[in-house]
Amino acid sequence: MVQAVRSQPTFEPAADADPGAAAWITRLPRPLAGAPRGPLAGLQFAAKDNIDVGGVPTTAGCPAFEYTPGEHASVVQRLLDAGASVLGKTNLDQFACGLNGTRSPYGPVPNAFDPRFISGGSSSGSAHVVATGQADFALGTDTAGSGRVPAGLNNIVGLKPSRGLVSARGVVPAAQSIDCVSIFAGSVGLAARVLAAAAGPDPLDPYSRRLALAGRPYPASFRFGVPDALPFFGDRLARAAFEQAIVRLRQLGGTPVPVDHAPLAKAAELLYDSALVAERYAAIRGFFDGREDAVLEPVRSIVAGGCGYSAADYCEAQTRLRILGQAADRMWDRIDVLVVPTTPTHYTIAQLQADPIALNRNLGAYTNFVNLLDYAALAVPSSIRPDGLPFGITFVGRCGSDWQLADLGQRYHHATGLTQGATGRPLPGAAAIAGLAPAASVQLAVVGAHLSGMPLNGQLTERGARLLRVAETAPDYRLYALPDTTPAKPGLVRVAAGGGAPIALELWEMPLEHYGSFVAAIPAPLGIGTLRLADGSAVQGFVCEAAALAGAQDITHHGGWRAYMAALAATPASARRPAPGAT
Incomplete structure (x- = not known):
């Protein structure tokens, strides 16, 4: 025994007992x-x-x-x-x-x-x-x-x-x-x-x-x-x-x-x-x-x-x-x-x-x-x-x-x-659940109107996409507020190394079966390309044709679309710069 x-x-139990x-x-x-x-x-x-x-x-x-x-x-x-x-x-x-x-x-x-x-x-x-x-x-x-x-x-x-x-x-x-x-x-x-x-x-x-x-x-x-x-x-x-x-x-x-x-x-x-x-x-x-x-x-x-x-x-x-x-x-x-x-x-x-x-x-x-x-x-x-x-x-x-x-x-x-x-110990990293075969999916970086809480986010969620984490691009990108877009959208453009800044983004995971219909609905001058993240990894994400930047406002210094929109909302209407392309 x-x-x-x-x-x-x-x-x-005794009063002084643990x-x-x-x-x-x-x-x-x-x-x-x-x-x-x-x-x-x-x-x-x-x-x-x-x-x-x-x-x-x-x-x-x-x-x-x-x-x-x-x-x-x-x-x-x-x-x-x-x-x-x-x-x-x-x-x-x-x-x-x-x-x-x-x-x-x-x-x-x-x-x-x-x-x-x-x-x-x-x-x-x-x-x-x-x-x-x-x-x-x-x-x-x-x-x-x-x-x-x-x-x-x-x-x-x-x-x-x-x-x-x-x-x-x-x-x-x-x-x-x-x-x-x-x-x-x-x-x-x-x-x-x-x-x-x-x-x-x-x-x-x-x-x-x-x-x-x-x-x-x-x-x-x-x-x-x-x-x-x-x-x-x-x-x-x-x-x-x-x-x-x-x-x-x-x-x-x-x-x-x-x-x-x-x-x-x-x-x-x-x-x-x-x-x-x-x-x-x-x-x-x-x-x-x-x-x-x-x-x-x-x-x-x-x-x-x-x-x-x-x-x-x-x-x-x-x-x-x-x-x-x-x-x-x-x-x-x-x-x-x-x-x-x-x-x-x-x-x-x-x-x-x-x-x-x-x-x-x-x-x-x-x-x-x-x-x-x-x-x-x-x-x-x-x-x-x-x-x-x-x-x-x-x-x-x-x-x-x-x-x-x-x-x-x-x-x-x-x-x-x-x-x-x-x-008080933090949770360990998420573990793979051994009994599950993961469904085929694509990771997608979004920087503008598709961010959570933004007007086009529903195009992600209705296709079963889920938010993985918040991240940033490598410091090789510039962000522009595009003219004449409804709802308002940014354009992300890659520039020479060191010529840009880290731009805030969200990384989403979308079932592969719905990815094609999502990409097909993206209007020009936007499209999907490969983005380099701050941690050195590469993902699919929104990019913009350089030719579309004529008349666009460079908003790189805001660090991301959400920060730009917040700053715009906090600025008195009389002091706002006209929206790109506005007449």
Whole structure:
């Protein structure tokens, strides 16, 4: 048996204790080393303590339930084989029943940003050790949102795969037919790397399955669903943060589409308010029937609530779920991805302990339906609220959309400018999502009326183009305001080396299939040529015929079209120089 440092169960941690220490149940004195080589070599991870690590006790947050497994859970073995090392086992809501992280005899796990607030559950400890930089990544489980809620509350990524994509053999079940092993990481790229190593069919897991995952990213111009009824339970900061997220999604090329929230909400209610809760009881029936007194409240009452249903009740609940699923699935005819807040609000530990049922239910407002309806999901950070607490959003996609979600989620996460968790470390560079084949595209530099926010920008976005970054030309160009153009346009001309100046531009990526129609619509004297950028690279971009410069105004000193237009707008009409070509 592996010798380990064990936390002692306690309902009230000592006043002078480090509240973050409750994140661990078992901390190994030395990491359990993985293979010397592999895609995850050098990384260290923690496992939620309902996931078996051979030779290390598994408690599921209940000391009386403790056992020591002789082998690793399938997912742990795959990660060790990929080169990662295990640091230990993390705290959780007992038997993975809860979304708040306070239902544990090992103590409540605090938020990484403010210890008065919850970390979220049930995978509270796994989220905390990633958010505080103690582990590179961590495994959680997700039945009703336990792999997403803690991510949203701690400014980290929570990847909940499609059901059955990652084996749950060696995981203490919560509701076995819908359980998922989830992944916490500081970045989407790392979470996707871990998923690539962890995924694979397992004939010894009754719910494992072979899934054909989508191999193309979502369109650059994508449609995202937003439920038409979004409760935030009075949290105005959360509502404002979600509105900001919608603005950012628009900037990334998204178009919001209202979707009916009712079938999603009604499906979520079935998880605890129908015979489906019997699966919670079935998961630990052998232990619960003899040791009910060893189970904490309110977990005890929730599990006991599953005892009184008949088989017919369960069948009726399943049928009701399918009816709601059919209604909910109609939204996919109009959208590519669903976007929801990861959680509607933050609660303090004291609030959850005082009102453990209602507030826990609130936390699952946007998560409980996902596994029931067989969707994939990815929780990503979105912003830090004015009160210093994180706000996150979740991308929800059809079963098998895991790599598509990772691609879009990574684009969104990097657009936020946030750092990783509570560590202050910047995000790493965007990573290639291994499961996706990139669509053929062309990079295009624009300098004038096609810039974002300018009159012709729609010619880019309607063709699915997306903004990559802001850049500058090499200092070998001059910019002119062309006469008699509507809307007003500049002309960019290359001159002798050193005879010009760096000119501001935007670099866009356009699907190759739409590039021809875009170029064909460009009027003379403009055209597409090769531009040299300040970093020495070359891209396709707008250029102008030199013969068109007669009567044009040299505006090179402004450094770009946007700056020129701003200066023009700020100049009194009486003092403006006549527009080129004006009579």
